[in-house]
Amino acid sequence: MSVIALLGSVEIGLVYALVAFGVYLSFRVLNFPDLTVDGSFPLGAAVAATLITKGVDPYLASFAAILAGAAAGLVTAVLNLRFGILHLLASILTMTALYTVSLRVMGGPNVPLLMVDTVLTPFQGLGLQDYWLKPIVFAVITLLVALLLARYLNSASGLALRATGSNPRMARANGISTDATTYLGMGLSNGLVALAGALFAQANGFADVTMGIGTIVIGLAAVIIGETLLPARSVLWMLLACLAGSVMYRLAIGFALNADTLGLTASDLNLMTAILVGLALILPRLKREAASRRARRARTAQPTAARPTAGDAP
Amino acid sequence: MIRCSDLHLTFNRGAPTERLALRGVTLDIPAGEFVTVIGSNGAGKSTLLNALAGDYQPESGAITIDEQDVTAWPSHRRAGLVARVFQDPLAGTCGDMTVEENLALAAGRGTRRGFSLALDSGRRDRFRETLRDLGLGLENRLGAQMGLLSGGQRQSVSLLMAALQPSRILLLDEHTAALDPKTAAMVMALTDRIVQDQKLTTLMVTHSMRHALDHGDRTIMLHEGRIVLDIAGDQRKGLTVQDLLDQFAKVRNEALDDDKLLLG
Numbered sequence: 001m002s003v004i005a006l007l008g009s010v011e012i013g014l015v016y017a018l019v020a021f022g023v024y025l026s027f028r029v030l031n032f033p034d035l036t037v038d039g040s041f042p043l044g045a046a047v048a049a050t051l052i053t054k055g056v057d058p059y060l061a062s063f064a065a066i067l068a069g070a071a072a073g074l075v076t077a078v079l080n081l082r083f084g085i086l087h088l089l090a091s092i093l094t095m096t097a098l099y100t101v102s103l104r105v106m107g108g109p110n111v112p113l114l115m116v117d118t119v120l121t122p123f124q125g126l127g128l129q130d131y132w133l134k135p136i137v138f139a140v141i142t143l144l145v146a147l148l149l150a151r152y153l154n155s156a157s158g159l160a161l162r163a164t165g166s167n168p169r170m171a172r173a174n175g176i177s178t179d180a181t182t183y184l185g186m187g188l189s190n191g192l193v194a195l196a197g198a199l200f201a202q203a204n205g206f207a208d209v210t211m212g213i214g215t216i217v218i219g220l221a222a223v224i225i226g227e228t229l230l231p232a233r234s235v236l237w238m239l240l241a242c243l244a245g246s247v248m249y250r251l252a253i254g255f256a257l258n259a260d261t262l263g264l265t266a267s268d269l270n271l272m273t274a275i276l277v278g279l280a281l282i283l284p285r286l287k288r289e290a291a292s293r294r295a296r297r298a299r300t301a302q303p304t305a306a307r308p309t310a311g312d313a314p
Numbered sequence: 315m316i317r318c319s320d321l322h323l324t325f326n327r328g329a330p331t332e333r334l335a336l337r338g339v340t341l342d343i344p345a346g347e348f349v350t351v352i353g354s355n356g357a358g359k360s361t362l363l364n365a366l367a368g369d370y371q372p373e374s375g376a377i378t379i380d381e382q383d384v385t386a387w388p389s390h391r392r393a394g395l396v397a398r399v400f401q402d403p404l405a406g407t408c409g410d411m412t413v414e415e416n417l418a419l420a421a422g423r424g425t426r427r428g429f430s431l432a433l434d435s436g437r438r439d440r441f442r443e444t445l446r447d448l449g450l451g452l453e454n455r456l457g458a459q460m461g462l463l464s465g466g467q468r469q470s471v472s473l474l475m476a477a478l479q480p481s482r483i484l485l486l487d488e489h490t491a492a493l494d495p496k497t498a499a500m501v502m503a504l505t506d507r508i509v510q511d512q513k514l515t516t517l518m519v520t521h522s523m524r525h526a527l528d529h530g531d532r533t534i535m536l537h538e539g540r541i542v543l544d545i546a547g548d549q550r551k552g553l554t555v556q557d558l559l560d561q562f563a564k565v566r567n568e569a570l571d572d573d574k575l576l577l578g
Binding site for chain 2: 151152154155156157158159160162163166167169170171172173174175176177178233
């Protein structure tokens with residue numbers, strides 16, 4: 001794997017870390033399985049790319065993408081909270097609708113971003129090669145977002161958000177409007193995913209309506225890899241673990257694609273991702289089952305040894 | 315002053331499983347009074363508490379707290395006036411958050427939650443002092459996950475959390491029922507101390523007639539959604555559990571007689 005390919009993987013991993021933050025917010029913090037992200041990622045890309053080609057400042061365009069993504073998240077939340085549609089189904093409805101919205105925004109299936117200013121343009125005079133510049137800029141942006149998000153989740157309002165996902169009844173008993181916090185969290189989550197889409201489009205020079213397929217699985221993969229490899233308790237460490245998980249996932253994919261002996265091509269990416277996430281979900285369970293089997297065997301082997309008491313944790 | 319006037323509440327209205335949970339409950343609780351509530355399963359004890367907290371909306375009747383009609387308020391809006399401890403020790407706290415984060419959540423009850431940090435050294439010191447009073451050694455475990463604590467510890471912390479912010483009424487829903495007898499006694503003693511120290515208006519549902527008579531100033535008995543016994547003061551002082559059981563048996567027979575009249 002060449003240095004350029006390696007840095008390319010890191011760069012994509014850093015962009016998708018924002019997706020991982022969004023997925024962490026919805027799936028883990030709010031306990032709201034949200035598939036809207038498959039639609040809000042290309043929506044963010046579409047909004048940013050279209051605005052940039054119309055001459056809008058790339059930073060302003062990226063901010064508009066965040067707002068568009070947040071609006072998409074709110075639609076899902078309204079469908080679920082106000083109209084009682086199951087969260088998964090509500091998010092699939094929004095995701096389906098967003099496909100058309102993105103097409104309409106772009107006026108076609110894709111928008112090329114060639115010879116225009118992007119968020120990277122201001123740093124291009126620094127004399128760094130693009131393949132170094134992009135990962136560095138994205139690392140700064142992603143770390144900044146992680147710090148801000150962690151700071152928010154440790155604020156009084158952020159605590160209310162976390163309580164909503166952890167124990168909604170207790171949250172309400174403590175004066176938290178769980179509806180309000182869910183709207184907020186879903187907006188924030190999809191805003192972050194749309195930002196990732198906007199940055200991805202600017203780094204790669206195009207926005208395409210099909211670029212969102214599998215976003216949710218990639219985001220989940222990053223969160224699960226992060227949680228498994230770096231189990232952390234504080235919110236900031238958890239977010240950094242998501243970030244690391246996202247980069248590691250991309251590196252693993254990069255190595256697999258570059259290993260000629262495996263004979264894998266880019267089109268095999270989705271299957272590999274699904275297998276990877278599947279394994280990450282299955283392995284902890286198999287490990288637990290093996291551990292309890294071992295414990296049972298150890299007990300039957302020594303019948304006189306201390307028997308488990310009611311207080312024993314499983 | 316808490317006032318419930320003629321509360322009616324039906325579950326599954328119109329369905330074969332329709333159940334009249336409250337059938338005209340009228341109850342005045344003056345400020346500072348500690349009321350214990352007893353009654354058999356399905357008598358409406360928990361329903362009354364949940365209606366006061368705002369989890370259930372009564373079909374008719376009104377609930378006023380300090381002359382303010384709160385009947386239509388959802389539970390999160392009422393939380394500034396109503397503090398509660400649930401029966402299940404897991405229900406009153408967030409298991410995947412730390413002890414200090416749970417306390418910070420409760421300290422924000424009835425306030426606007428802004429973007430300033432939920433925990434600072436001043437708050438931590440205050441929480442540490444409050445936890446020290448418990449005598450459970452929790453003052454050294456502020457950063458521990460709530461889920462690692464035992465049921466009794468979690469319920470004690472829930473009680474502290476309910477009392478961190480002022481409230482008009484404290485609702486205790488069989489909050490010792492899930493604990494072993496020794497822990498239950500510890501939590502009951504803590505309840506008495508907190509209620510007396512802060513002069514809290516309290517409504518405590520209990521399954522134990524003993525607890526109902528030993529604690530508080532007044533005891534009410536619910537049966538089939540109605541208050542059938544309401545005793546306080548001297549009348550209550552001499553009462554034994556046996557007296558209460560006799561009363562209960564009498565009430566039940568009367569209720570049966572009523573039904574016979576209706577049906578016959």
